[in-house]
Amino acid sequence: MTTLAEAPAPLDPTMIRGAVEARLRAFLDHQEEISGQTPELGLFTGILREQLSAGGKRIRPLFCVTGWHAVRDDPPPDAVWRTAASLELFHAFALIHDDIMDASDTRRGQPTAHRILAALHPDRPDTVGTSAAMLLGDLALGWSYELLHAPGLTDVHLRAVWETFNALRTETLIGQYLDLTGRPAADATVAWRIIRYKTSKYTIERPLQLGARLAGASARQLGALTGYALPLGEAFQLRDDLLGVFGDPAKTGKPTLDDLREGKHTVLTATALRLARPAQRRLLARCLGDPALTEHDAESVRSVLVGTGATNEIEHLIRARRTRALDALDDAPLRPTAVTLLRTLARTVTHRTT
Template sequence: MFKSRVDEVLSRFVAHEADQLLAIDADLGPVAEQVEVAVAHGKRLRAAFCYWGWRAAGQPDSDALVRAAASMELVHAAAVVHDDIIDDSPLRHGRPTAHVALRAALRRRPRATTAARSLAMLVGDLLMSLAGQLFATSGLPAAYLARARPLWAALARELIAGECLELLRTGAEPDTAESLKVIRYKTAKYTVEQPLLIGGALAGAGQRLREGYSCYGLPLGEAFQLRDDLLGLFGDPALTGKTNMDDLRAHRPTTLLAETWRLADEAEREQLRTLLGRRDLGEDGLEAVRAVMSRLKAPDRIEQMIGARVEEATRALDDMDIPAHASRALTGLALSAAVRRH
């Protein structure tokens, strides 16, 4: 099973790196633990898209490619740790986030909360560095790796641009076009398109196939994040592992909120203004926002946007000249990305 292969690569690689930290000083134990925790969970979709970017170009299964693909999950782990710090999210996968968990190591220190956030930031930085290390030492020929190197720079640039855009637009009047731009750069590209393109570059894919990957990957990546927007507010925390209030308390520029705002009248907008961005927002406030969204059928609108993007992605897949097994796998991944409960 592909996921178990990626899990094994990540577990061994990160355990070794954690041991290297501990060899420097035993006091680094809490940091080493968070490095390992960061990669302990995940659907491994980014690794899967990289893998099938390789296979769809006609290349055979390869353990070295699986190692290279697993590096995409370290990029994701780094992004998650940093995102949780920025959003001050308390939970991830039902466990305390890194900056929360690290407070325990500093509980007798002055300014422990600030120091824990700093430690978590460094954990995220290390994970991003480890992503590059795993990719470079995957065992693939140097010439293959060189073909993908420019895409790594683009991936990092676009991911950081998306995160910055979200911060710059948090608290502003919601706008659907702007929110879609944020999710395209913050999530869609590094979740689907860039892993596909990196796998294709490693395989020596031609321009037409690479263009097909983008036509498939961009709308599907947006559908993935639109589903996250819905789950963030209407999902079951027991399944998502996160609280339903994060997006509202942070007043994040989600497309769900933007569509709600677009459909709302002035009285409904005034009600939203009194609730969004409140750090003390409770269950009553959450239910009030949900009620407005449901009354305006904003969740239905997001479902339609998801469906349209999945359809666009699968149409692009139909236009690609790729092996049948790769087409089947990418069709299945499209459903896994967009139709899920966590």
């Protein structure tokens, strides 16, 4: 006996986040259980647990689960939750290593992993803190693979995600290398490449694809998701760059001087350098990448970013990218409940203040 088809209930991001977090907790509980004879493993697991519970928008797991729903109306199987949780473990790895590279002291308002580990070894805080955090990141990377493929993820499922997950990993590392080696320049080519690898693909396209592939997505469905993901990722990162300089640290959990002191090569700084008059360009050249940059200097940089019209241009780009992303959903061969959530997410990630 079958019932008449009902419209499926709307997707609830809070419920999805909760389910992913439960999966992560179960995995870490298991690791803690089997770490009986190695207290050091218990220490690492504990720090990872804290890092994972210190907030975070679970944006990649959310896109992964939405990718499933874009193709099928039935509830996602365990493989989808496992893959979504694996993405969050991978992200924990990426953040731990990023924070070492950027020598960041805080993340989401909490001490970073290398700072926590440094505090445990007061005799040699810097070397041990950094090295141990490298190991912790390595462990999280390994665990992201372990979680992805454990009993329960069938061969068919694994085949569906393996290639995409491997691509995601390589793209993220390449993006990070470009980010690391890029210097502020008026030519934004490299800045756009960084966005493509570190955000458009990593945060949106690949997670969506993972969920959709597990659901058996067609090439047309995958194409529609890419058409949405790539411009939205650009809008997302452009918003992030603005928040990195103009955001409220109390909300972002990140000091607004960090990006400027690191001299990150972003589309924002590239645009300002391109539009700047000579005196403005000299000011940017002096301040961007100055590790001793003061709040007063930062105010001058902000004035130039606004004065050149760069921030306006970025806001315009954000709107245009978001529109393009939303347009890609019109008449897309995707399930309506997922499309509704994708539209909401497109607004959330480009209007956010944190």
